[in-house]
Amino acid sequence: MSIKTQSNNVNGVSLYEVFDESWTCSKPLVILIHGFSGQKDEMLPWGTMFAESGYYTLLIDAYGHGERNTTGDLPTPLEAVLKTTDEINGLIEYYTKNKIIDSKRIGLAGGSMGGWITLNYITRRDRKVKAAASMLATPYWTEILGNPVAISLLQEKKPTYTNEIIDAELKLAEQIQPARSFGSLRDFPLLNINGGADVFVPTESLKQLIEYARSLYQDKSLIKMSIHPDTSHVFTSEMIQEVIQWFDLHL
Template sequence: MIGINKEVVNSIPVLHVIDEHLQAEQLPFIIFIHGFGSAKENNLHIAYLLAEKGFRVILPEAVHHGEREAGLSQNELSVRFWEIVINTIHEVNGLKDYYVEKGLADPERIGLAGTSMGGIVTLGALTQYNWIRAAVSLMGSPNYYDMANWQVSELQKQGYNLPQSEEELRVQLEALKEYDLTLQPEKLADTPLLFWHGEADTIVPHRFAWEFYQSLQEDKGRQGALKFISEKHVGHKVTKQGTYGLVDWFDLHLGSGIMADEKHLNRVLD
């Protein structure tokens, strides 16, 4: 039976999803990050499917979301988008340490994934940590600097007055380069990486991830597995193909010992 446990780790609420028969074992470990304006509970279906494959999965709550809400308006939350992203990148490291130190997570089989903002967090975390042994971005962007500039432009088109001065904004945008995977692709090394993205996405444009993927394909020295699943008429919503693609990617590259369903695995590898 798959169990869902509510825990608090380093003051962060998490849902811990695990096959109850494997509760005390050291297992391949997945951290899955939710999207902007969402909450950890909204990804329980993905955690359940991973737990069925023999993974230990945690779903943390990002700051200013779910149980960590602080009464911010949507506009106030939007202005803090990149602050939340960077904060979450730092928090996942502490979460990983906690479960490894308790002997519950295999340090050689750790994956990171997320939806939308969570995919952006995942791709940024790849610039900071070498303990990520496989990663999946659902609707994420590796291009922090250009995407942030695009967001600013979109807000200005809508008549929104940003609270920062031009100089403050410039400094904040420059700071994002530290986490921008497109500016330091060597940090990805040979980590297996799967992208899923709808081509009709207007929230996190498909092109940011697609252009980076194409540049990685041109890198003759790269040996790690790399895959991009596009769906032509899909917007900002993860489909069944994206969900099962993620599950099978981790099953293949982190070696849970339970073979992926052949139909779904073929869909990832085709």
């Protein structure tokens, strides 16, 4: 096994490609997205785990993050989520021209803000992925933007995130949050991983939404919520391994 990591920039999106140079047959593609104020470099251990499991992996910088942060100030959470969501299909179209990638086996996963992006993308009619996994996130964006503990953390990372801007984002989130479209998933393979000790992301309403969505699935096993009881708002190798196992089943 010879895992290689190389940089690329596709349609203005800075990213790492992580893959095994010895591969001779087509492999599934997985796109991984970090959280707010993060960057692709933080996901390198994830990328290695995925590549070692047989996935051609893209670690991308979300809009306004990492190499794409040219001003020193982060975008607002919703701005980063919406603009990154719009970029995913362009990345897929670019990489599925590569003969080593199986265009019918594409997965999307993200954590925290990356989970917002994942959940937002899969409720779109033009999604091009076969399965997805969200970690430490909820499709109820208003529960984050209305949470004083979460807002305090966001303002630490983005001091220009004023209460006025937050109020405007909260109003927009009420209109467009993916929880409103969860009923459209119907047999789309989705894994939701959350921490039982996460003070930033409530899980009770998400549990209820998952049960509602599951009631619309013919194959109930295709939508799953996994709670890691003692885990706070942090990523763990156990979460990543669970996502890999999910994609092993559904890609």
